[in-house]
Amino acid sequence: MTAVETTVAPRAGIKARGFGKLFATELKVWLRDPAAVFFALVFPSLLLLGLGLAIPDFSKPMTDAPPPWNEAPGVTSYLPTIIALAVGTIALTTMPVQFATFREKGILKRLSTTPMPPQNLIGAHLVINVLALIVSTCAAVVGSMVVLGVPFAADPLTVLLVLVLSTSAMFSLGLLVAARAEKGATASGLGMLLYFPSLMFSGVWVPLSVMPDWMETIGLYLPLGAAAQGLTVGWFGTDGFPLAQVLVLVGWTVVLFPLGVKLFRWT
Amino acid sequence: MTSPVVEVRNLRKTYPGAGRGAAPKTAVADVSFQVARGEIFGILGPNGAGKTTTVECLAGLRHADGGTIRVLGHDPQADPTAVREHVGVQLQEAALHDKITVGEALDVFGSFYPQRADSAELLDLLDLTAHRDQQFGKLSGGQKQRLSIALALVGRPQVAILDELTTGLDPAARRATWDLVERVRDSGVTVLLVTHFMDEAERLCDRLVVIDAGRVVAEGTPAALIEGLEGHRGVRLRFADDAARSRAAQLLTALSERDPDVVGVVPAGDEIEVTGTRKVLFAVVQALAAADVVPDDVRTVERTLEDVFVQVTGRAYRAEENEEVAA
Numbered sequence: 001m002t003a004v005e006t007t008v009a010p011r012a013g014i015k016a017r018g019f020g021k022l023f024a025t026e027l028k029v030w031l032r033d034p035a036a037v038f039f040a041l042v043f044p045s046l047l048l049l050g051l052g053l054a055i056p057d058f059s060k061p062m063t064d065a066p067p068p069w070n071e072a073p074g075v076t077s078y079l080p081t082i083i084a085l086a087v088g089t090i091a092l093t094t095m096p097v098q099f100a101t102f103r104e105k106g107i108l109k110r111l112s113t114t115p116m117p118p119q120n121l122i123g124a125h126l127v128i129n130v131l132a133l134i135v136s137t138c139a140a141v142v143g144s145m146v147v148l149g150v151p152f153a154a155d156p157l158t159v160l161l162v163l164v165l166s167t168s169a170m171f172s173l174g175l176l177v178a179a180r181a182e183k184g185a186t187a188s189g190l191g192m193l194l195y196f197p198s199l200m201f202s203g204v205w206v207p208l209s210v211m212p213d214w215m216e217t218i219g220l221y222l223p224l225g226a227a228a229q230g231l232t233v234g235w236f237g238t239d240g241f242p243l244a245q246v247l248v249l250v251g252w253t254v255v256l257f258p259l260g261v262k263l264f265r266w267t
Numbered sequence: 268m269t270s271p272v273v274e275v276r277n278l279r280k281t282y283p284g285a286g287r288g289a290a291p292k293t294a295v296a297d298v299s300f301q302v303a304r305g306e307i308f309g310i311l312g313p314n315g316a317g318k319t320t321t322v323e324c325l326a327g328l329r330h331a332d333g334g335t336i337r338v339l340g341h342d343p344q345a346d347p348t349a350v351r352e353h354v355g356v357q358l359q360e361a362a363l364h365d366k367i368t369v370g371e372a373l374d375v376f377g378s379f380y381p382q383r384a385d386s387a388e389l390l391d392l393l394d395l396t397a398h399r400d401q402q403f404g405k406l407s408g409g410q411k412q413r414l415s416i417a418l419a420l421v422g423r424p425q426v427a428i429l430d431e432l433t434t435g436l437d438p439a440a441r442r443a444t445w446d447l448v449e450r451v452r453d454s455g456v457t458v459l460l461v462t463h464f465m466d467e468a469e470r471l472c473d474r475l476v477v478i479d480a481g482r483v484v485a486e487g488t489p490a491a492l493i494e495g496l497e498g499h500r501g502v503r504l505r506f507a508d509d510a511a512r513s514r515a516a517q518l519l520t521a522l523s524e525r526d527p528d529v530v531g532v533v534p535a536g537d538e539i540e541v542t543g544t545r546k547v548l549f550a551v552v553q554a555l556a557a558a559d560v561v562p563d564d565v566r567t568v569e570r571t572l573e574d575v576f577v578q579v580t581g582r583a584y585r586a587e588e589n590e591e592v593a594a
Contacts, residue, residue, distance in 0.1 A: 017380070018379040020378075021375050022375055022379075025367065025371055025374070107364070109358065110356075110358055113327075113328065113354075114422070116379040
């Protein structure tokens with residue numbers, strides 16, 4: 001029986017023989033890297049809780065906001081930014097370094113000699129990163145609700161939609177950053193170059209609520225800025241549907257993803 | 268009945284030149300050979316000769332510019348997936364996550380193949396049983412190399428390609444690895460061994476090709492290649508004193524002028540080296556005995572594949588320097 005099967009061409013995608021084993025092993029090995037796990041899973045929540053407890057304005061109610069938000073603590077307006085930060089941290093810091101390191105160490109080339117296509121290793125890690133993002137976002141949301149008393153999203157479906165699109169846009173950008181880098185360090189440098197401006201326009205340092213108009217306008221056209229703005233609109237539910245932000249995120253994905261896949265070097 | 272397991276005909280591969288206006292670099296100009304089932308076949312040559320490019324084309328990792336390749340009847344260029352289940356490859360560099368353990372690596376690689384070797388048996392064969400739970404990053408160079416071979420064998424391949432597998436190993440580990448390669452061959456796997464070590468090829472290979480500057484310059488069994496060297500038998504003679512030596516030098520120079528079996532007579536330190544055909548030793552001893560000149564010591568000079576390389580290329584073998592010359 002097995003002898004007959006050997007003549008059948010191997011398949012790509014999750015149907016490839018051994019994909020389950022590959023995924024499980026990659027997840028297990030990924031969890032052994034404390035720095036990657038910390039930045040992907042814990043860092044956003046830690047930053048949010050730390051700032052929420054340390055900055056006095058963050059615990060006072062937002063008295064000038066429309067009801068019912070006038071009773072919510074100030075940190076509420078910062079939560080969407082932190083969710084965007086969680087997406088950006090994985091997409092621009094941990095993921096490109098991972099992928100470039102696979103190339104640097106010859107892991108992609110090594111897999112190319114086996115029946116398992118190296119595309120599946122990248123696929124497995126995209127899934128692992130999505131799982132990490134779900135964990136880190138849930139931790140930030142639940143942590144801020146329990147510890148800081150932040151109310152839940154007014155429009156959870158919009159938040160979910162914007163989160164999915166933010167992930168696809170930012171992961172596409174991360175894939176492009178990793179596409180050509182010969183070394184993990186190169187990808188890390190390039191990722192950082194994009195990471196810090198992205199954080200600035202998504203309100204990490206200057207909160208969205210007090211951001212000057214020109215910055216907000218630039219932010220709208222950047223993937224992480226659009227993500228933070230869209231998440232804010234969905235969380236508060238007072239400004240309708242964030243159509244412009246959703247279109248921007250779709251646009252970035254449509255441009256960046258095929259480019260990242262096309263340029264990606266597998267050896 | 269026994270068609271070749273691997274057949275390469277007129278393989279050619281050119282890389283675009285690095286940098287603007289740089290000339291393209293021909294890595295493989297014209298390489299042909301056949302590998303029979305169950306042998307250890309060597310691809311020998313200095314670094315930069317085109318060996319790795321050749322096996323990367325074989326493994327379907329690179330597209331050749333010309334020529335044909337058949338591996339187990341399949342064309343790895345057109346249909347690489349057909350080849351991958353039956354060809355195990357050990358690449359030059361280590362290629363695993365630092366934090367994956369030996370056992371996990373074998374398990375995950377094994378799961379890619381329709382038939383897989385028994386992990387415990389493989390660990391035992393490669394002397395890695397004690398390191399099963401150790402992480403890859405913490406293994407020694409020799410252990411990493413052995414794991415790399417284990418991963419090439421885990422899918423029960425018909426052909427194993429081993430690329431520079433003893434580079435960086437200490438002499439004891441090298442010899443242990445050589446024994447291992449023979450055991451792999453004895454278990455029925457055809458081995459394609461890529462190496463720049465002359466001694467390794469001579470010791471291990473049933474047959475081999477010598478590649479230089481992208482071309483096959485010699486092909487055959489190591490013994491036949493060495494046997495085929497013309498005028499390359501050497502005899503070294505040592506004498507008790509200078510008088511005897513100069514007398515012998517006179518006699519032998521005269522001999523070389525009338526006897527076609529004696530080709531060259533050159534002083535080598537306080538010895539005399541005489542080269543010639545396979546009859547050279549006989550002719551030298553006879554001539555000296557007739558004149559009653561008795562040497563203290565007579566040695567035949569060992570000939571190696573290195574001499575073969577010198578003869579076919581006309582230059583000394585420098586495994587490491589060739590790359591700079593070619594680049």
